[in-house]
Amino acid sequence: MDLQDIATAGSAVVVAVGSTLVLTVPMATATEVANATEAHAVQVLRHAVLQASDSIRMTLVDDQDRVVVAQFDNTFEKFKKDFDKAVV
Amino acid sequence: MKLGPVELLILQGTPFCNIDCSYCYLSDRGDRSRLSVATVRRLAERLSEEALLGPGLEVLWHSGEPLTLPIGLYESYFAILRERLGAETAVRFSVQTNAVLVNQAWCNLFRQYEVKVGVSLDGPGFLHDRYRRDRRGRGTHDAALAGLRLLQRNGVKPHAICVLTRESLRFPDAIFDFFQQVGIETVCFNLEEAEGAHTSTSLQYDDVAEDVRSFFGRYFEFLDRKGAHWLREHDTAMRALMSRSHTNSLVTPYSIITVGWNGDYSTFSPELHNQPVGGERFVFGSVHDPQDTFLGALQRRKQWLESIAVGVQACRDSCRYFDMCGGGTPSNKVCEHGTFEASETLKCRLATQAPIDMMARRIQSQLRSTLSKTPAPMPTP
Numbered sequence: 001m002d003l004q005d006i007a008t009a010g011s012a013v014v015v016a017v018g019s020t021l022v023l024t025v026p027m028a029t030a031t032e033v034a035n036a037t038e039a040h041a042v043q044v045l046r047h048a049v050l051q052a053s054d055s056i057r058m059t060l061v062d063d064q065d066r067v068v069v070a071q072f073d074n075t076f077e078k079f080k081k082d083f084d085k086a087v088v
Numbered sequence: 089m090k091l092g093p094v095e096l097l098i099l100q101g102t103p104f105c106n107i108d109c110s111y112c113y114l115s116d117r118g119d120r121s122r123l124s125v126a127t128v129r130r131l132a133e134r135l136s137e138e139a140l141l142g143p144g145l146e147v148l149w150h151s152g153e154p155l156t157l158p159i160g161l162y163e164s165y166f167a168i169l170r171e172r173l174g175a176e177t178a179v180r181f182s183v184q185t186n187a188v189l190v191n192q193a194w195c196n197l198f199r200q201y202e203v204k205v206g207v208s209l210d211g212p213g214f215l216h217d218r219y220r221r222d223r224r225g226r227g228t229h230d231a232a233l234a235g236l237r238l239l240q241r242n243g244v245k246p247h248a249i250c251v252l253t254r255e256s257l258r259f260p261d262a263i264f265d266f267f268q269q270v271g272i273e274t275v276c277f278n279l280e281e282a283e284g285a286h287t288s289t290s291l292q293y294d295d296v297a298e299d300v301r302s303f304f305g306r307y308f309e310f311l312d313r314k315g316a317h318w319l320r321e322h323d324t325a326m327r328a329l330m331s332r333s334h335t336n337s338l339v340t341p342y343s344i345i346t347v348g349w350n351g352d353y354s355t356f357s358p359e360l361h362n363q364p365v366g367g368e369r370f371v372f373g374s375v376h377d378p379q380d381t382f383l384g385a386l387q388r389r390k391q392w393l394e395s396i397a398v399g400v401q402a403c404r405d406s407c408r409y410f411d412m413c414g415g416g417t418p419s420n421k422v423c424e425h426g427t428f429e430a431s432e433t434l435k436c437r438l439a440t441q442a443p444i445d446m447m448a449r450r451i452q453s454q455l456r457s458t459l460s461k462t463p464a465p466m467p468t469p
Contacts (some may be wrong), residue, residue: 017447017451021326046411
């Protein structure tokens with residue numbers, strides 16, 4: 001699947017974050033984040049995440065752009081690579 | 089206060105290290121003492137008896153070079169842990185090594201027991217050899233790289249832990265290219281910290297936060313490339329931004345247990361183990377003490393628990409990153425501020441906040457770019 005196919009119709013913006021993670025962000029949220037100052041980007045993104053559980057859709061794709069995991073809530077657990085606990 | 093379950097068990101097989109990195113926090117790395125099989129057996133019994141285990145347990149050999157011990161000792165460790173704990177939890181083994189002593193026998197062991205291997209590798213030789221030297225002052229890059237390649241030829245895919253110093257912050261391109269070229273699939277950056285025996289860091293200078301943000305900003309750009317390696321800081325920054333809440337295992341009692349070679353144990357930040365804190369060594373008890381229980385030890389060390397909780401509350405009250413972090417790192421608080429009852433540290437600013445900031449900026453920049461190319465919606469008639 002091509003990255004562009006992941007875009008939901010009409011009201012969302014799709015951006016790739018890194019080579020394997022794609023965010024699909026509602027247009028209203030995308031506009032709000034884009035208009036924030038850089039210093040406030042973190043807070044605006046956090047506000048979007050905390051206010052609406054399905055506001056941002058995250059999709060993990062492999063190197064050939066095939067969807068590996070798509071997630072519609074914000075728990076992010078499905079992306080866990082079973083790795084982080086090992087590193088101190 | 090939330091308690092456990094134990095997710096990470098760090099075992100100090102030996103304090104000894106065959107090399108002599110100048111930023112190491114361990115003071116006794118010439119000590120050749122060994123973790124006995126009896127200690128591991130007793131530890132496993134205690135963990136089982138005291139019901140501290142969850143569905144999975146990662147056992148990591150660290151704090152001293154694990155590969156300076158005989159291979160046969162690990163076969164005994166692994167067998168005991170699987171035998172005593174395997175029915176209760178999914179036990180996985182890990183080692184963190186400088187890779188200098190990797191040989192075919194070690195590769196065979198890692199494959200046989202599906203051991204996850206982390207290699208300490210600070211990027212290209214001119215960066216790595218500045219700090220990671222042997223006891224005669226010679227760089228260890230060539231030997232570490234040879235060890236890495238042998239592991240890879242044997243189908244073991246190590247991750248790399250790369251310490252970032254003031255010098256390496258200037259070379260994100262070279263570090264990225266190096267890890268791509270050597271075929272590392274997973275990279276983790278640790279910012280050089282003042283901890284334990286390492287009382288100062290090259291990162292204590294004005295404008296360091298901006299340098300770190302620039303480093304991560306640049307590195308995150310590289311990760312857009314197809315086939316780029318996975319970077320822990322990229323993942324954790326994204327997870328921090330996009331998760332509703334965050335559990336911080338470094339401030340959760342018995343989420344992590346560190347056991348020294350002699351059976352003394354502690355919890356919270358592993359770097360605190362056996363370090364002086366308030367005139368005492370940071371140790372909660374000994375697995376060999378017949379009177380000791382893990383829960384009883386928390387009661388005995390209540391002053392540390394309470395101080396750490398006060399420090400977490402200070403973070404909650406003062407830090408806008410709190411719900412993405414969960415309360416910082418006790419070892420850095422005590423090292424930088426002399427108390428657990430503190431909030432922000434240099435590590436917070438560099439290792440937690442900077443990657444989150446740069447990830448947010450990156451998302452923002454991409455959204456701006458995408459929106460600028462998106463045609464305005466047609467007005468509704």
